[in-house]
Amino acid sequence: MGMEAQRPGNSEPNVRLHPKPDETTQASSTTQEASSIVAASEHMGSFDPRKTLNPAADVKIDVTNADFFYGKKQALYKVSLPLRTRQVTALIGPSGCGKSTFLRTLNRMNDLIPNTRVEGQALFDGQNIYEKNVDVVLLRQRIGMVFQRPNPFPKSIFENVAYGLRIQGKSQSLIKEMVEKSLHGAALWEEVKDRLNTSALGLSGGQQQRLCIARALAVQPEVLLMDEPCSALDPIATLKIEELITQLVKEYTIVIVTHNMQQAARVSHFTGFFLSGKLIEIAPTTNIFERPKQKETEDYISGRFG
Numbered sequence: 001m002g003m004e005a006q007r008p009g010n011s012e013p014n015v016r017l018h019p020k021p022d023e024t025t026q027a028s029s030t031t032q033e034a035s036s037i038v039a040a041s042e043h044m045g046s047f048d049p050r051k052t053l054n055p056a057a058d059v060k061i062d063v064t065n066a067d068f069f070y071g072k073k074q075a076l077y078k079v080s081l082p083l084r085t086r087q088v089t090a091l092i093g094p095s096g097c098g099k100s101t102f103l104r105t106l107n108r109m110n111d112l113i114p115n116t117r118v119e120g121q122a123l124f125d126g127q128n129i130y131e132k133n134v135d136v137v138l139l140r141q142r143i144g145m146v147f148q149r150p151n152p153f154p155k156s157i158f159e160n161v162a163y164g165l166r167i168q169g170k171s172q173s174l175i176k177e178m179v180e181k182s183l184h185g186a187a188l189w190e191e192v193k194d195r196l197n198t199s200a201l202g203l204s205g206g207q208q209q210r211l212c213i214a215r216a217l218a219v220q221p222e223v224l225l226m227d228e229p230c231s232a233l234d235p236i237a238t239l240k241i242e243e244l245i246t247q248l249v250k251e252y253t254i255v256i257v258t259h260n261m262q263q264a265a266r267v268s269h270f271t272g273f274f275l276s277g278k279l280i281e282i283a284p285t286t287n288i289f290e291r292p293k294q295k296e297t298e299d300y301i302s303g304r305f306g
């Protein structure tokens with residue numbers, strides 16, 4: 001499954017976060033509704049992604065002209081976007097627009113689906129992720145993934161987190177250390193430290209999802225891909241995952257697919273809007289919700305379709 005790791009990330013946005021009064025009067029009706037989405041983020045705990053937005057952060061994965069095909073059916077068209085280091089990039093758009101497909105190109109999970117093909121480039125440390133000769137096992141350690149439904153293995157809590165490390169042949173003492181560290185990293189340690197040898201399937205849905213995050217973290221990834229990680233969770237468990245994302249981004253580059261625009265506003269620095277397999281627009285999240293440049297983006301965030 002997935003995993004992650006890092007790079008330098010500065011702070012302080014270089015962009016204005018709110019329109020000037022004269023811009024407000026020119027703004028379309030979209031911005032009022034969308035502003036309430038951004039305003040919602042202001043009541044969400046102490047984290048405010050606008051304060052740590054870094055439009056100049058290094059690009060961790062630079063995607064250029066990604067095309068993707070399921071057999072003859074094309075699902076992505078010339079998608080180009082930078083995924084910036086130690087920033088959260090949210091991907092939004094209506095069902096079927098290609099968000100998951102795109103996310104899965106980044107760690108080659110689509111390879112598991114027969115008759116699929118990707119073209120274009122996704123440069124990760126100078127190497128094109130889409131090249132045939134990429135070592136996908138190593139790639140998936142460096143670029144971890146968390147899925148919509150928590151998918152712990154039917155093993156103990158400890159062994160779930162230890163899984164990737166055992167495959168790597170790490171020593172028992174290192175495994176023990178990394179399991180504890182990863183469970184701390186996934187904000188789960190306190191809840192499970194007394195039951196590490198019990199089945200992971202006995203955990204709540206939210207705990208299982210954090211366990212899957214711990215499992216990804218254990219192999220020290222650099223990037224974490226999350227495909228609607230909260231869609232199967234209740235609001236409290238969702239909040240915990242969102243808080244966790246805001247902690248993890250200090251070390252990891254995160255890409256999250258979400259249907260929940262409030263969630264995108266609460267956790268992400270950048271938002272990309274997909275429609276019919278195309279990336280319509282990507283920008284700092286506040287810009288997408290308050291001043292979208294494209295009419296399609298405006299229509300979507302104001303609830304006119306999707």
Ligand SMILES: Nc1ncnc2c1ncn2[C@@H]1O[C@H](COP(=O)(O)OP(=O)(O)OP(=O)(O)O)[C@@H](O)[C@H]1O
Nearest residue numbers: 070073075093094095096097098099100101102113
């Ligand atoms: N395994 C597959 N085989 C064939 N077509 C597929 C497959 N998976 C997805 N597709 C198609 O590719 C397109 C993009 O699907 P994808 O799952 O990436 O969309 P999505 O934006 O993640 O949607 P959702 O929000 O519903 O999860 C859709 O038309 C979908 O039907």
Ligand SMILES: [Mg+2]
Nearest residue numbers: 099100101257
């Ligand atoms: Mg999807």
